[in-house]
Amino acid sequence: MTLGQRIQEHRLRLELSQEALGERLGVSRQAVSKWEADAAVPDTDKLIALSKLFGLTLNELLQVEGPEGTSTSGQEMGCGPNESRGSAGAGRSPRKNRARWLLGALTAMCLVLAVGLVWTEVRLTALEERVVQQMVMQDTLDPADLVGGWELSLPDSDVQMYSPEIGYTQNVGVTVALSRREQDRDWEIFFQVYGSDTAARRVETQADAGAGGVYSAQVPVVLGADETIAVGFCIDGVEYLQPLVRITGLSDHSMTYEDLLEQK
Template identity: 35%
Template sequence: MDNTNTLGGRIQAGRKAAGLSQEALGERLGVSRQAVSKWESDAAVPELENLIAMSRIFGVTIGALLGVEPTAEVPGQGEPAPPEERGDAGGPEDTTPSLAGELTERELAAAEAIAEKYLAAARPRWSRRRKIAVGAAGCLLVLGLALAGNRLIALDRQMDDLRFQMADVQSQVSQQLSDLTGQVTGQISNILDKKDNIISNYDTKVTDFDLEASTVTLTVSVVPKEWTEDTTASFTAILSDGRQFQTEAVRQDGTFTAANWVLPTDPEITLSAALTSSGTTRSSPFEILHDCLPGAFQLRVGGSWDMTRYQGTGKVSFGALNLHIEPDPGINLLPTAVDLCLYRNQETEPEQVLPMPWAVDLYRDQGYAYIYNEQDFETACTLEKGDTLVAAVRITDDHGQTTWTVLEACCFSDGFSPDMPQPIDVSPDWVPGQAV
């Protein structure tokens, strides 16, 4: 059964012809297997960059993949393309734009084919009812020629209105075509810009940091598009103030890696790689790291703690406690102390502290801590009208950081009944002593 009548069918056929599984194709495109499955079942349409990448992987033109031209292999990947497809009399295909920002004939043809396909969907179609209406208008026109002149004038006006409407539709369609062509051209230009990149893949991880020394530790790896046995690599980091730091990379097969690279903390670090082969060195930037600063690497903490004041006592009752502590995505941080702290007004020292050593043990045992406790708790302090109370969890980690996460904040004002404190929104960066 021919399953190449749809874009999804052609993608599936191309993948199988290339001997790739859905997962393998997804890895080469940087998407999930589920995304490839949706494309092949026509439940979703790939973006242009993925379409072009697949056409190269399958060894066909993008027009053939889209079904807007006969199937033909891409020169250099399948059998050589005929001269008329290469745009010359038999010489090598010219894939270099003649001027900055211009496309080759082949890429322009593909962009126009894609744009035309979308334009066809945007063009107004005449339904049977509208055709009948137009036919009736023609009969009325013939009849009007035989009737009074005033009816002919009325029909003339109707025809003028119709012309204006058609002109408006043409203008809208032209604008849609212009916008779509610009989008397609922009995406293709971005892809062409990447052709000069010497790196096919890279990976960067912040593995550690030192608050006292104000440094971060990186592990950086790149996979070059081309390399030989004598190829060497080095990495350069440029900080936001212009300072530069370099380190040599170690090669394993086709991957060049620099581990335990210590750099100063900085709000923006630009990383680039330099590859040297046969005495020739080429370099290319590949990633910008943002917010590599103290405080950017923390345990992820959240939750809530219901707060109510007892009538007549001036004390506060807390209901269900919901607390979760999760690891930082990149750095292995461990809590050394977890405390529930109550801060009254703008005091820098807590009014009351409830240590939670079992939360530390739970995190160390399983790598996270989810805590839910329905037991009520009553504060030892007595609050007056106008007082504020902040309930926060205070966590100290094994890197010497202490952070606070607000679970509840309330104000006990005259405008509320004694057992209904007024909730207060506080900054996510709240610290003791900060006004609420």
């Protein structure tokens, strides 16, 4: 069973739709669909969230099955010494040469297969170690603690943009001020907007040169949709999302919304 099949199996066990699972993880329904079709692999933080939601250990969620029949492939393909003795018993020289050539080819195939299995196990072990390290990191870091304050600004114009994928959007100004930042760690700050019926979009931020730790961006929000705006932190390769606000209504120079993080 593939990782995508396991995700689908446990989602159905919890009686969740793809949309409902995506809302719990802060991703779109399309992302969940790609995971289950094995067209994409969840990020490490999403794997952690999935294992917690499903009540599984990471080993149970990430189990990898080797190719069928690998445990007996050496015997089936004649990689053992008995095959060599059988070939050596052939009568004429051309048959001996052919047998030796086949034996060498089969031995090479066995070696490639063995190396592939070892490489798969090494990659899985490395992934598990990385996930465990990031679990420890996530247990000690709450992204809400990184937000010192935030604010929205109304659309400064009635200009609307159109995209075939999501429809008409209008920009909303978002500004966030960090409460702290460790200078010795690799940081990236971004905004992400998503909804139950719209794909998640990532928006790069601009740092305020006059005020340290202040970042802002014009975030495109789909007109007529119920969308959430979150601030994202990518710290040492680990992503954290903190929802800020849910936009419940948007039109020219007017906006209604619900705070998801208290403004400080």
